[in-house]
């Protein structure tokens with residue numbers, strides 16, 4: 415697992431800067447639409463201890479939002495400092511130190527995986543292989559939400575993220591990675607840049623075929 419020294423150093427500042435899980439109503443609604451699908455997938459499958467894995471959960475606000483929707487959530491993050499804040503804020507949820515490989519997580523009966531603004535920190539080829547690995551390990555019908563900074567230009571572009579190396583994805587490039595990995599796209603939202611966001615942002619939801 416690659417350490418995250420940038421997020422470790424900036425965890426407190428990150429939490430003070432982003433005390434709320436969502437910066438826009440659209441983000442919240444996209445996550446809630448994903449939660450609706452995950453609840454349906456969970457209810458259609460066997461009862462599981464963990465229904466959602468939040469990959470790169472950070473300080474845990476989105477995990478907690480999903481927990482409040484009635485989903486059992488396991489947050490996973492490579493930054494121990496970000497996780498410490500998540501654990502202190504939301505002791506009722508399950509947290510573990512790890513990265514997008516999810517090596518220690520059994521995905522065989524998980525209803526959904528959410529990865530918001532965390533896969534941006536993986537090189538594009540590793541995003542593709544990681545998505546393919548998740549698809550192999552998830553049950554058919556499991557739902558996936560991936561959110562990244564985006565681009566109007568086709569393809570994937572490295573950008574000057576304040577904390578760690580990062581890549582932003584045109585929505586079609588992200589959809590191609592997700593579908594090639596073994597998921598069918600259900601919907602996507604793409605927001606325009608504004609005073610608080612330098613780039614468009616994509617939330618894309620898909621289902622394991």
Ligand SMILES: C[S@@+](CC[C@H](N)C(=O)[O-])C[C@H]1O[C@@H](n2cnc3c(N)ncnc32)[C@H](O)[C@@H]1O
Pocket residue numbers: 416418421435469470471472473476490491492493496512513514515529530531532533535536
């Ligand atoms: C911008 S924060 C997003 C936090 C949260 N997902 C949210 O939506 O608010 C990015 C998070 O991704 C995590 N991260 C960085 N590299 C990662 C990797 N290889 N695998 C999983 N998470 C990673 C960081 O430690 C950080 O907590």
